[in-house]
Amino acid sequence: AQSVTQLDSQVPVFEEAPVELRCNYSSSVSVYLFWYVQYPNQGLQLLLKYLSGSTLVESINGFEAEFNKSQTSFHLRKPSVHISDTAEYFCAVTLTGGGNKLTFGTGTQLKVEL
């Protein structure tokens, strides 16, 4: 079975500062990796995903994540955050060929302050 660890439950950061949200996974077989964002009182939205190819993936709003197979990590980074980035971020995995059955981490609350 696969599992996801998000060690940081909360990350406070000032606006325009860089941020990294950490995600480590455990699986005996190959996986696909995802980051989802959840704004208050809303459902989850896909931020970015790694399926294959380049290990660095980017979102349209400036986030990026790098798949590191040797360290079994998929950390999320943004060089300069905005107030609007305040939300809960979830890392998730699914087995390759697993058909969208996601295993989520416990989430990291990103709080951007002025």
Add this chain to the structure above:
Amino acid sequence: ETGVTQSPTHLIKTRGQQVTLRCSSQSGHNTVSWYQQALGQGPQFIFQYYREEENGRGNFPPRFSGLQFPNYSSELNVNALELDDSALYLCASSLDQGDSYEQYFGPGTRLTVT
């Protein structure tokens, strides 16, 4: 193109009662997955339906059951409600035969069991 919708938004039930939650998938999507998100936790996979058949189940007891209809909408039924069933229930739709591994989540139903 409409997104994923869920009803009701909020629900309060008493321990031992039964509840039915509903989900309308995004147009063109033939797969619906249900997740339970307890307070402060990441979503946990309950089960998935593909073309009206159950296509995988997480670690949930049989009192959690579901249906998918010919129009690909879905229901989640929970019998003999327990206090620990209090959570946000999310449904997500996807086109399982696609290679994109993208799921679209609804806003969720907040269930409170007293």
